[in-house]
Amino acid sequence: MSLIKGRLKRDFFLQDVLEVARQLPGRYLVRENRGRVERYMILEVEAYRGEEDQACHARRGPTPRTKVMYRSGGLLYIYLIYGIHWMLNIVTGEEHHPQALLIRGLDKVRGPGRLTRALGIDDSFNGEDLGLSERIWVEDHGAATGRIITRPREGIDYAGEPWKDKPWRFILEQ
DNA sequence: AGCAAGATCGGT
């Protein structure tokens, strides 16, 4: 586990997605773009966990789109929703255990579609390695203030019971 | 080849 201040290493993202979801809010998403480095505190994430999770894109098994979720943690999974918005996800867990965290909210940039637009993130980031990338990574700046609350995930009623009610949305309240 | 649905957002 990376306890020193600085970039979170791959081992952090090899944990189970629910563990990463508890630990990620309060950490910083860092984007380097045209020589500028911008840091945004992560405030809200949502966990998608395994083929059995009927809300997870991996519920139908590996496909061209979801194959990155089957790789080991620390890579980005990017997809387009409604033909309009890019969604930013971080793959977690061990290889062959498809999991990902949707980044739903940053400090000053709420909403998963808005934040990718604000940070200039598109499908060219699919498969990007957070441990090695020169343009996007996550930093630990020490303990966050505030508490983390959980809520059901948004927009996944189609998943049915029990998946639609799992409290797998994690929000940092400050 | 055709089609229905979607981890959203902004405007009425």
Add this chain to the structure above:
DNA sequence: CCGATCTTGCTG
């Protein structure tokens, strides 16, 4: 509440 906009994955 509705439309935008287009990829994905299922069906045949």
